[in-house]
Amino acid sequence: QQQVKQSPQSLIVQKGGISIINCAYENTAFDYFPWYQQFPGKGPALLIAIRPDVSEKKEGRFTISFNKSAKQFSLHIMDSQPGDSATYFCAARQRTGGFKTIFGAGTRLFVKA
Amino acid sequence: GAVVSQHPSWVICKSGTSVKIECRSLDFQATTMFWYRQFPKQSLMLMATSNEGSKATYEQGVEKDKFLINHASLTLSTLTVTSAHPEDSSFYICSARLGGDTQYFGPGTRLTVL
Numbered sequence: 753q754q755q756v757k758q759s760p761q762s763l764i765v766q767k768g769g770i771s772i773i774n775c776a777y778e779n780t781a782f783d784y785f786p787w788y789q790q791f792p793g794k795g796p797a798l799l800i801a802i803r804p805d806v807s808e809k810k811e812g813r814f815t816i817s818f819n820k821s822a823k824q825f826s827l828h829i830m831d832s833q834p835g836d837s838a839t840y841f842c843a844a845r846q847r848t849g850g851f852k853t854i855f856g857a858g859t860r861l862f863v864k865a
Numbered sequence: 866g867a868v869v870s871q872h873p874s875w876v877i878c879k880s881g882t883s884v885k886i887e888c889r890s891l892d893f894q895a896t897t898m899f900w901y902r903q904f905p906k907q908s909l910m911l912m913a914t915s916n917e918g919s920k921a922t923y924e925q926g927v928e929k930d931k932f933l934i935n936h937a938s939l940t941l942s943t944l945t946v947t948s949a950h951p952e953d954s955s956f957y958i959c960s961a962r963l964g965g966d967t968q969y970f971g972p973g974t975r976l977t978v979l
Binding site: 847850855 | 869871897899906907908909910911914922956958960962966968969970971972973975
C-alpha cells in the first residue's frame with residue numbers, strides 16, 4: 753500500500769523554468785511533510801518541509817503548497833537550474849507513529865541548459 | 866550542521882558472508898536511528914527503527930534474523946546483513962533523529978553481493 757503517491761515520475765524543464773512535483777497522501781495522521789533532494793550515490797538531503805496547519809512555505813527558490821482538505825501537497829522550484837537536476841522525494845511523517853518517514857516514489861528532474 | 870556518517874561507503878562481499886554497516890551521528894546524540902534500503906531508481910523503503918538500548922522494530926516483510934540491528938550507544942547504530950545473497954545488493958541509508966522533527970540522513974552504503 754503506497755501511503756504517499758508522487759507524480760510525475762520524471763520531469764524535464766528548461767533552465768529558468770518552474771518545476772512542479774505533486775504528492776498525495778491518505779493517512780490524515782501525518783503531521784509533517786518534508787521534501788528531499790537526492791543526487792546519485794548520495795543520501796537524501798532535506799530541502800524544505802511543512803506542517804498541515806500551513807498552506808504555503810517558501811525558502812529561496814523552493815515553495816511547498818499544501819492543501820489539507822485535498823490531502824495533497826506540491827513542490828515548486830522557481831528559476832530551475834541545471835544544478836537542480838536530481839531526484840526529489842516527497843515524504844510524510846507521523847509523530848505518534850514513531851517519527852518514521854514514508855517516502856514517495858520519487859521524481860527524476862532534469863533541467864536543460 | 867549535524868552530520869551523520871556511514872561506514873563503509875561501499876562494500877563488495879561474497880554470497881553467504883555477513884557484512885556490517887555502521888551509522889554514526891557525529892555531533893549529536895540520536896535516541897532513534899532508522900535504516901532504509903533503496904534499490905536502483907527506486908524510493909527509500911524503511912527497514913527498521915532503532916532505539917538506543919532496546920531491540921529494533923522491523924517493518925513488515927523485513928527479516929529481523931537476516932538484518933541484525935544494534936544500537937549500543939546514542940551515536941552508533943549498526944546493521945549487519947547476515948548470509949548475504951545477490952538479492953541483498955542495494956543502497957543502505959540510515960538516518961538519525963536529533964529531536965522533534967529533525968532528522969539527518971547518512972550518505973549511504975552501497976552493498977554488492979557477488
